[in-house]
Amino acid sequence: MRVIAALTTLAFLAACGVDGAPLRPSANVGIGIGSNGVSLGGKASVGKGPVTVSVGL
Template sequence: MIAQSMKVAALLLGLFMVAGCGVDGEPIRPTLNAGVGVSSNGVHLGGRVGANKGPVSVTVGF
């Protein structure tokens, strides 16, 4: 499950990087947030990837 989430996150990040370079017009600003939590239940990974263009922001979390 975590490996599949990481693949999806890497794919989205790659797409945002291509769109962010400005090839197809004004560039967008990609964002990335990642975190690791440790508790008595174990280690938890989480993160978000997103993009900002003007007043519009799109974010996907896992």
């Protein structure tokens, strides 16, 4: 039941009629080698004007 509610909410938000072109996301991936071994990192972000939303690993 939760899955159906989540999909319905997602479909409603996708069809709400937002004006303008879709925003293009950007992504950065990094690999580091140090004394502690190999480390991986990443970041995905999307922004418009002064507002940016990002998620990092």
